[in-house]
Structures are given as structure tokens and as C-alpha cells.
Amino acid sequence: MATKEGKSNKLSFQLKTPKGTRDWIGVDMIIRESIFSAITEVFKRHGGTQLDTPVFELKEILAGKYGEDSKLIYDLADQGGEDSALRYDLTVPLARWLAMNTSVQHIKRFQIAKVYRRDQPAVAKGRMREFYQCDFDIAGSYDAMIPDAEILRIVVEVFEALNMRDYITIKLNHRKILDGLFGACGVPEDKIRAISSAVDKLDKLPWDQVKKEMEEKGLEPEVADKVGKYVKLSGGREILDAIKAEEVLIANENVKKGVEDLELLFKYLEAFDALDKISFDLSLARGLDYYTGLIYEVVTPLSSAEGFAQSQKKSKSKSKPNGEDQNIGVGSIAAGGRYDDLVNMFAKKRQIPCVGISFGVDRIFTIMKQRLESEAEQGNGTMRASEVDVFVMAFGGKGFNGLLVERMSVANQLWKAGIKAEFAQTVKPKLPQQFKLAEAGGIPLAVILGEDELAAGKVKLKELGLPEGHPEKDGALVAREDLVEEIKKKLNKASLPIR
């Protein structure tokens, strides 16, 4: 069964999941599912259609899409047949699907699925080799910036659904403005990519370090300063006016086109009530080659311990975390952009413009979990590990036979009515043991069977966890035929722990 010699004589192999992967269960799973469900609801509200692609693709499909990071792709073994590899993201599979399905001219597609990268895992930070992405993309030819604005509206709605709207900023920029700006400042064509990657670090490093990196990459100091003058700009619409006032910039065709796009975008985002979350940030560059227009990244201070502590202090005051003091540890929790040429890489006759967003669920999960734990410490909210609402139990005196078949029959009555119910899976359980099982699952209600009561067609319904002295502490007798209705009434009461 096992091939390697183990270190102990108990096991001849390592009992673990592969490096950078983990099992999900219990409260973690419930939190993650609640994030998926909130995101899915928003995606469907905007007309999203779900696509599910295979977990592996032909290697040729993935080749040449991820630049240097291609070394992180997981290959399947050559067992005869086709060369395949695990998907690296959900964007390339979408482009492959769009290239194959030539009758599709327009689609809003979403996909929530695992992707795979043979990166160095950082488990504590939630960076794994197997992780989820939640993607929404709009493919098709539309009038300028309308789908782009809807994607950003979706970002706002998703974080609203997750109660995080107050703690996010959508940083955005435009590839054409960035390229045009570099050109206008005199950055040589062949250095644009390298300089762009230096500029992208401005959110983490001070300007003089970024400038030093530019000079090391061969840029003249005066050109670097020109670039610096612009890429340090960030804010709202007023930045557009600042760019338009710079003749050297606006004379550049790329800059001009980008500015026109952003003017439309700001107008549309105003109609979508999303403008307050936008920071037009000229230093945002993003790595991927395939972006052709708008690019964006959602950041939050909540993904750092300091930022989280601040948000807890300020959570009542609705302050926006955009201030200088909150710049420490800002992490990206969603990102995307426009990519108009990717489908064309797969099918020369297909040209389908696309724009999309990918939510990093694992980082959002870490934030949500931290928040729930902090709320639980403060005594607000409870997290139940089980969803079961009713525990069916029995008790009796001397000669008590456990009433197993009767407990089964009552549980069955509840299941038929769609009620989540369990019972102790032993013939003669003791009463304290049954209460312990109910308590361990955080189950809010008990139905208690006794022989005499059953003979009279009744059972006892009891709310668990009520304080001593509560008028309903002992529960009440209910006729079997009214049981379902009485349980549903109790489950609708706000006093029960919500999950």
C-alpha cells in the first residue's frame, strides 16, 4: 500500500495533504460558503451566467499566457494521450471557451472555482497553491466604458453584501494613459515594461527608492523626475483635469484616448453611485501583459492586523480608510481590467473585447473570519458549526427502552416537513448524553419524548440554552400533529441564534 519507509512504525507514509493545499470544514467552510453565496447573488443580479470549465486544460492553451509565471503551472503526468495542465486562472479558460463557441457574441459569465499555482505557499497569510477565484467578465462589443462601469458597480455591490463597503478603495488607471505618459516623458519604448513595474511599487516604497530603481534600469534622472511628477498623482476627476492641463501629455494620442474613456467612466459611475469608492491612481500598473485599457485593484486596510484594529475602533463612525495613516499593510482583495485581444490569441477570426474582475476569496475569507472572531469575543453574534435546528430525544424511568423507533418516527416527521433534525444514534441513550449532543451542535430546540406523553399523543418542545428562571425554560407539551407548526413558529423568532 505504501512505498516509502516511514520514520515511525505506526505509519509507512506521511499522512497529510499535498504542500500548499488544505482541507476545509466546519466554521471555515461555513464562512467561505457565505462569501460565495453573497458574491453569486450579486453576479446573478447583473445577469451573470455560470460557466464551469475542466480543472485541467491542454498545455498549449495555457502556454504563452503568463510570461515568467508559466513555471508555476502544474502539469499532469504524460500517461499517453494529451499533454494537460491544471488551470492557472479562470480568464484563459474563458477566452478559450469564447474562441471555441463562435455563435456567442455577447455574454456576462461568472465562474467560482479553484486555480493552481506551484508558488511558495504562505499558509498563515492564506496564500496557498490551491485556491479559489470568483470571476465575473463581460464579453462582447458594447459602447465605450458601459460594461467597465458595470464591473466596478459589481465590485461595490459585492463588498456592500459582505459589509465591507466602508473599508475598500478601488484604485484604477488606464493602460493607454500610462503608456502615453511614459512616451511623453521620454521613456524609451523598450524600457516601458521595466519602468512600469517600478512605478507599480509606489504604494509600498517611497519615491526616492522607486526613482533609484528606475535609474538602475537605465532611465535618465530627469526623465524619472518627469515620470514621478505624474505617477504620484492620485484622487478623483480632478486628476483628469490636471492631465488635460498638461499640454505635453494631452498631445499624446494614447493619453487623449484614455482621458476620454475615463471621463465617460466617471459619468457612468456617478449614475451607479460608485464614485465615492474610486481612486484614480497613476502609479497603478498591474503585471499581466494582456490588459489593453482600464485596470483596477481593490485594496483594504483590513487585511493587515493594524488596519483591522483601526476598523474595529472606527466601525461606528463610518470613516473612510483612505487617509495617509492607514496606508500600512494595504492588501489587494480583487483585481481586473480590460483585455480586448486575448480571445484573438486562440482564434484569429474572433475579436471579442472583454472586461472583468477576479475576487480573491481567500483574503476576503481571512478578513471575515477575523471579524467574526472579534465579534464573538465581544459577545456579539454566534457561529454554529451545525445547521441542525431540532434534536429529538427521549427519557424514561426504570425499564426505559430508549424509544428508538419513536424517535426515528418523530425525526422522520420533521424531515418530511423540511426541518433539520437529528437524534442520538444509539438504542438507549441517557438524557444528559442527549442534551450534550444537542449542545455540542449548538442546536436551539429539543423535542423530548416520554412514554406517557406519547401515549397521550404529545411530546415536549423545549428551547435550549434559556437562562434559569425564564418562563419557558421547561418547555411545553405539544400535540404530535401540531409539532411541525410549533417548531416553525419558534424558528422564526428572532431570539434564536441566527446562522
Place this chain on the structure above:
Amino acid sequence: MATKEGKSNKLSFQLKTPKGTRDWIGVDMIIRESIFSAITEVFKRHGGTQLDTPVFELKEILAGKYGEDSKLIYDLADQGGEDSALRYDLTVPLARWLAMNTSVQHIKRFQIAKVYRRDQPAVAKGRMREFYQCDFDIAGSYDAMIPDAEILRIVVEVFEALNMRDYITIKLNHRKILDGLFGACGVPEDKIRAISSAVDKLDKLPWDQVKKEMEEKGLEPEVADKVGKYVKLSGGREILDAIKAEEVLIANENVKKGVEDLELLFKYLEAFDALDKISFDLSLARGLDYYTGLIYEVVTPLSSAEGFAQSQKKSKSKSKPNGEDQNIGVGSIAAGGRYDDLVNMFAKKRQIPCVGISFGVDRIFTIMKQRLESEAEQGNGTMRASEVDVFVMAFGGKGFNGLLVERMSVANQLWKAGIKAEFAQTVKPKLPQQFKLAEAGGIPLAVILGEDELAAGKVKLKELGLPEGHPEKDGALVAREDLVEEIKKKLNKASLPIR
């Protein structure tokens, strides 16, 4: 980008998904999701906790669990580090998890996930290399047959939720009865597995062919006949009485233990209202080595074209398809059993009895799709490809500017209220084009903006697809502030197509 030379000059590689895999989207995806959602609801009703394991496991974990079928396992390439392979089922990952998490003594876990087998695909029959399994297992030491009975109750509830209860039979048998029966009839110990696999074919082959196979495998004809006398039995509780009446059988310890188990099981299934779906079938053997007690398989005539046609004819009469005439093409759509020793294979100190069921979603999907298509042909029920409820459109006379920002603002009003809404993503769409987009999505409601109406604070709300002459055919003017409420009223009306 591509490495191989293509046959055409348009593409230098094949544009497809890997062999035995497919994309899921549209109506297929909606049907599959509705199956998952029905199954998940039943799983949670019974206290199920969701587990998510990595898509690949260390190769040593999978080794030695699948016998000859191990050749069907997909290996990952050796890229340095650990040897891994895609999971082959969800049972072995559960056992690995139980072995690792030593504090867990009891759990009802479910998992809905893709598994991978390098088998010859049969796409038309829905047999793929990547396919979903939906598993529910109860792990832990309980009193005999209580969890087993709950698993079978879950089977009944799942097919009830899928409106298939009338068309399934749960065939069950007990490994101990089967082994004891072979022993009592004089089958040599070393031939039991081979003879068992011959007996398992009795649902497809006539007795004399099965007998012939047994003789070819070295069994004496008179021993074969003794075996045949018993394995041809199938039915309900009365088969237990028949076995008990055979002294040669009941004297066997294994048979005796199995009969005791089944007597308990039948009692519990009666309390669970599930007895009518059971067929105790002494020829059921099932392949997997790790089963130690009860085994079962859910069959339906619906997975054959003939059976499906019959069910359509009989669907009003609620007849049960257990009769002789429906035996053609019966297919297995769920299967499972008790496996008390699997966890112990991973951790010598851990002995956790388990019993579980795996639903074959792809076969269930094929049946559900066939049924929906047949209902659609008969004019019952509609399948919408989109879930969007409202299309926001605009119209105007000469000089009409398209009212784009206004359409955005109304759509945004609806999104904020949780209503699924879309609009044409162009600046100046023509009215017929907007109606066409709404119709293509099967969207039931339109909000129509006009300049004069907007100036008066009103919009038109119109139900789409109403017949000529219907009193509400033209829609009605509604104040902007009442729009959400009016839409919700209309969406609650039963006349709208449900999805």
C-alpha cells in the same frame, strides 16, 4: 505560443477541452445546479457538515485502494517535491481526513466535488473522465444499523426532492450474508471473489449464462446450482424468513449476523417510511474490496430510453416501475455501503466505522434534462437561460439621446433593491433591439423610460409576452419611488414564468 504544427494555417493547435472533459453552461448548468441544491438541502436536513478536500492527494494515499482500477488514476507530473495524483473518488479523501483528525469521533460529512478517472469516455451516455460525485457518509461508532437506515432514508428524500421517488428501487444486500452463503454452499474461499463478480451480473444475464461463467471459473455444477437457488431470491422481509428457514444457511455465523442486521434495518426503515423502495437482492455484490456490511445500489428504468418513455406514459398513474417488464436498461444512479476498516488503513490506532452513499450526478442530470425537454415539448414548463427579471429600456422621438445615464440610474435603483436587472449596453439603442434582447433572455418585465414620463417622475412597467388584447398588454405608468414595490408585486404573481 503553440508548439505543434497545426493542420490549418488559422490555428497552430487544437482548440478543445481535454479528452473526456467538457464545459458546462446555460440550461445544462442550471439543471445541474438545481440537482446540487436539492441534494445539499437534504444533506443539511440530516445534520451534514460539508468537507472540501484538495483536488489532488499524495500518491501514497490513493495507492492500494482501487485494485485494478488504480491504472485509471491521473498522476501529476514530477516537477520536484511530492508525488501527487488527482482524486479518484471522495471516500478515500474522507478516510484520510478522518485518520488525520484524531479528535473527530463522530461526523456526518458531505462533499460535492469532481473526481477523475482515465477511463474510456462515453460522452453520449454522460460517462466522462471528469465528473461530479455527491457523497454523504456517517462516521463513528453507533448502535447497529441506525446510521445505515438514515443513509437509506436520505436516498429516499433525495429522489423525492428530484421528483423521482416513484421511479427508483434501492437494491440492497449484506456482505456477510453473501460470504456466508458462498461458504455454506461449498464455494472454496479462494474463489469467493470471482464467483461474487459472476453473481453480480444476474441483473443483466440469464441464470444459465451466469452458471456457465461460474463453471468456467472452476465451480462444480452442483455447487453453482446451490448458490443459484439463493442468489435468485429478491424481495422484502420475506426473503429474510426464507433464509432463516434454511438450516444450512442460518447455521453459518456470517449469515446469522447479517440476518440480525437486516432485521433491525427493516424495522428502522419502517419507522422512516422507506421500506416500499427496498429490494433485498441476494445477487447484488458490488466490486469494491473495502465494504464490510450492508451494500446498496439505486436503480431506475429512467436511464434507458424505453424506461423513460414508459415513465412518461405512466406518470399520472403513479405506478411503481418494479415490474418484470421494466427491467430493460436499468441503470445505477447511486451506490454505497458500510466500510468499517478503511480509516484503519491510514492510521493503525484509528478504527472508525463508516457507512455512506455516493450519488451519480451526471446520470441523474441526463434523466432530468430528458424529462425537462419532454415537458417543454408538451408545452409544460419553461426553462429560461437567464435569471434576469427586469430589462430597463428607453425610447424617444427625433433627437432622442438614448437616456443612457437615466437607464443606468434606474437599473442601479433596482440592483440596490436586490432585483435582477439589465439594460442595453449602448448609448442609443433602438426600441425593437431592446425588446429583442429582453426576449432572448426570456426576461419577464420591462421598465420603459421616456423623456416626458421621466420629467413627471414616472416610468412605464410592462409585462412582456402577454397575448394581444390582454388588458395589461400596454403596461402602466408607475412613479419612480413605487417602482421597486410594483416590480416585486408582479414577480410574486404566479402567471410569470418560474425558473
